[in-house]
Amino acid sequence: MDFKLSDDLVELRSRVETFIAEKVVPFENDRRQGPHGPEESLRLELVALAFEAGLLSPHGPKEYGGLGLDHRSMAVVFEAAGWSPLGPLALNIQAPDEGNVNLLESIATPEQKKRWLAPLVRGEIRSTFVMTETTTGGAGADPSLLKTVAQQDSDGFLITGEKYMITGAPGAGVHIVMARTLNPAGQDLGATMFLLDADAPGFAIERMLDTIDSNSPGGHAAVSLTRARATPDRVLGQVGQGFRNAQIRLGPARLTHCMRWLGAARRCHAIAIDHARHRRSFGRPIGEHQGVGFMIADNEIDLHLSRLAVWHAAWLLDGHDRARNETSMVKVFCSEALGRVIDRCLQILGSIGITGDTVVERFYRDIRPFRIYDGPSEVHRHALANRILGQRVNQR
Structure with a gap:
């Protein structure tokens, strides 16, 4: 490589x-x-x-x-x-x-x-990915629990369901909606993705969700679909192949999250280093105290290993390898390692760190959900463990 x-x-x-x-x-x-x-x-x-x-x-x-x-x-x-x-x-x-x-x-x-x-x-419109469902049931970390239904008829599909934590819904130009597809006889055809315009009849924003992050235009919303019409030309991919096609999006998207947050953590690290060089306590710059110096060293380690992990997974993706295991591992590692980096930076800054006087406080709030976005760390670990155990059984 x-x-x-x-x-x-x-x-x-x-x-x-x-x-x-x-x-x-x-x-x-x-x-x-x-x-x-x-x-x-x-x-x-x-x-x-x-x-x-x-x-x-x-x-x-x-x-x-x-x-x-x-x-x-x-x-x-x-x-x-x-x-x-x-x-x-x-x-x-x-x-x-x-x-x-x-x-x-x-x-x-x-x-x-x-x-x-x-x-x-061209940046003229924004979009959403409408898959996650309500907290009382439905698809979340386990997409097989998908409850939203697209009922097929002679004119296409009628989509009905409730979705939760839909990023960017207000003001979006197009919604990519995941639904369980039923043919006219009620037979389950599998999950399918559909393209709906922002003003599609039957698509409604029910309420805005107050969250700790604030980096996404339009925020996060709970939305509903009530017999929202999707004509056949609005099917994205193939009917019944929604989950398979979603992996085309989710694997690389997990990795690009890591890429962006690596830059954020590096910015926070730079701010913390500058502070550690100039802020004095007990007769010397605080960076010369081991408690702070060790945090700076640990930040360097986490940043360096995160970058190597991202570049390795990117190399695999460019080799036309979907790198499912690798993107899951990198997503878990980076979400936790880079979160540690920003947490340490806030600690080094002390009271300044919890104010808006630096960007660290904002990044601290924004990066915490990264351990949940695109699959919680625990779900990735569970799936990875199952694959590892399955491989060992097959080798006997």
Whole structure:
């Protein structure tokens, strides 16, 4: 595995770092940010700046205006963008849009790509991935519990169900909805994904959810579908192949989460190091006390190993290996290791760390859900253990 960066990629990383520092960081205290994420006007302003700089949608296909980077190059660029909580938003690589771009590029029809993928890559619209269901039952960490039903009839499908924790629902231009599909006779055909417009009759936002994170435009919502119509041309992928096709999205999306949060943790680490060099206690800079110095050393270890893990998994994905085991392991490791990094940084900063005087407090709130997003750590460990045990049984 050759992890040496090409000259072009080094130059691109430098451009992204400069863009984030000079154009994006000044917006971090913009008033157009609230408990449910940045307002659309702020998102569009940042996207326009990235477009002007030639950095918009590094993950998107070139034919629609993206840079068409592979996963190894994305790992470098996404980390650079993650330096600011607004960086991924500016480059149009924020979840769930980034994962949905990959999904649409992989399985959408040419007509669907023209209608939804193209404006998504250009940053003109946002999207959702509507799979998780209510806390009282339904699909969550276990997608097999999917309760939302798409009943087939002569005109397509009628979708009915309740969904929970849907990121970016208010203001989204398209919703990708997962539902259990029944034919006219009531036979279960398996899960299917559908594309619904924002104003689709029967799709409603029931309430906004107050969460500890605030980095996603539109926040998180509970939504309902009441006989929402999906004509046959709105089927994404194949009928009954929804769970299989979802893996096309979820594996790489887990890895790109790690890429972005690596940049965030690196920013917090830099702030903590600067503080440790200048803040004095008991006659010396606090970084010279072992209690603080050891935390800085542990941060370096976690950052270095996280980057190696991300680059290794990206290398496997670029080799057309879905790397299911690897992306699960990397997601678990990075979500916990990078969370530790930011936690230590807050501790080093002391009382300053729990205020809005640095970006550390914001990153601290935003990164905690990473251990839950795209599958809790415990579910990944459970699935990994089952695969390991199954392999050993087969070798007997």
